[in-house]
Amino acid sequence: MAKYLKLILVPESGHRVKPLRVSTFLFSLGIFSLLCGIGLFAFFAWSYVSHRIDYEELQRLRVETSSQRQDVQRLVLDVERLQQELGTLAIAEARIRQLANLEDERRLIPIAMGGQPDPASHSIGDIQQQINALQIEIEMRRQSQQDVRNLLNDQISISRSTPKGWPTRGWLSSYFGQRKSPFTGRTVMHEGLDIAANTGTPVTVTADGIVARVEYSPTYGNTVVVDHGYGYQTLYAHNSRNLVKVGQRVKRGERIAQVGNTGMSTGPHLHYEVHLNGVPINPRIFL
Ligand SMILES: [Zn+2]
Structure with missing residues (x-):
């Protein structure tokens, strides 16, 4: 080369x-x-x-x-907000329970409160866990509120079935307890109250219930007995007229009879008895 x-x-x-x-x-x-x-x-x-x-x-x-992180942050804040709202609901429910005297420790569900929002530290797994916990809590809250509703309904029902107020307009002429019989002079138990009133004055039932007996007896004359449930019965005697039938549903304040002087009676009056579990109790505590 x-x-x-x-x-x-x-x-x-x-x-x-x-x-x-x-x-x-x-x-x-x-x-x-x-x-x-x-x-x-x-x-x-x-x-x-x-x-x-x-x-x-x-x-x-x-x-x-960055946009996904913002989405996650929004989601975390939503979850925190829901937790706080549930907490508020639980507090409101606790107040209702207190107002309604429904405090029942076993049924009280603790108020779940979320911690301080810290969106940066949340992973999708954390959020999913929080959502699952929220779902469980919502279900518990639903059950708890159903309990409150049932308990309130029971209370309303008991309240409506408990004798309350005067069964007629008049004045007390004889009290509950031992007294001398105006007929025999012997001391006997007077199992109700006597309310003196003019013949024909309306007799009204003192609690919701079902008419159990409508009868005439030589002692009590025309009598109405109403069953209220929860162990309560009321009796209205010496009526001039009975206005209801056996089995009839009655509401507190409804007319069931008229004052009279039938049976063993010394003048027109209503003999009124309240029984609890079959035992006569003093009707005055319900007036
Ligand atoms: Zn009497």
């Missing part, structure tokens, strides 16, 4: 040809450097484009992640 190469440069406009003497080594080095340069340029260009694409992808992912 020749040691030198002769390069002939021909200027476009020139007349003279310029020969250039270059060593083969230098020429080869030149070609090699040129190729290396092209290679390096291609590599950096590719590298730049590739990084540029990666960077844009990274930016897009960053925006996406």
